[in-house]
Amino acid sequence: MLITGISLALLAGALVSLQTIFNSKVNERTGSWSTTTMVLFTGFIASFLISLLVEGKNTFSFQHMQPWYWLSGAIGVGVVFCLVQGMKLLGPTYAISIVLTSQLSFALLFDSMGWLGLEQIPFSWNQLLGVLVIVGGIVLFKFGGSKSEKSEQSPGTLQSDS
Template sequence: MIITGILLALLAGSLVSLQTIFNSKVNERIGSWSTTTMVLFTGFIASFVISLLVEGKNTFSLQHMQSWYWLSGAIGVGVVFCLVQGMKLLGPTYAISIVLTSQLSFALLFDSMGWLGLEQIPFSWNQLIGVLVIVGGIVLFKFGGLKKETSDSSDKQAHTVPSKS
């Protein structure tokens, strides 16, 4: 059961990265809001058809649901739009790193507080340290090579000897 969950989470991560790249390429052609509309519409069609095939009539069984859960689709609009813009401004690796860190941080907050109907999971400093290590890794990833690139280019200039032709 745990292995299946891990594999599904790994697959979801790879699919998010793949979708983000696709969304970025679509955005280059048709713009951010059109991309968001297209992504969510094609997602709706795909999930609706699969739901009908897998769940049949239960697709339309929506009782016992909190009314504010209906905001999920609107939140999805924000997710797709912000991710497309983040990719455009930061590039895929940096944007996804920040998204995943933010996701982990808010999941820790929601779990620890028991918000939004989640079972409250006691906060531990190890969890916070884990998030901070990831943040440190992102900072190192983004800014760790800047000094080296600068020194490499200045070394090349310093060691270049003009030719006497």
């Protein structure tokens, strides 16, 4: 069970990265809102068809669901739009690093507080330290390049085309 969960989580991370790259390429040819619409519409079609195949008539069984859970689709619009814009402004690795760190930070907050119907998991300083280590890694990734890379990128350096 644990191995399956880890495998699915790893696959989800790979798919998010792949989707982000695809979304970025679509956004190069069209606007961010068109990209968001296309991504969510094709996702709707795919999930609807797979749901019909896997769950059949239970696809439309929504008993005991809080009405505010229906906002999930609208939240998805914000996710895709912000991710496409972040990729355009920051590049894939930096943008995804920040997104995943933000996701982990908010998951820690929601778990620790027991918000949104989650089972409350006691907060520990080790969890916070883990998030801060990841943030430190992102800072090193972005600003900790080698000296030769920095000298090549410095604005006062003239480069010849020969």
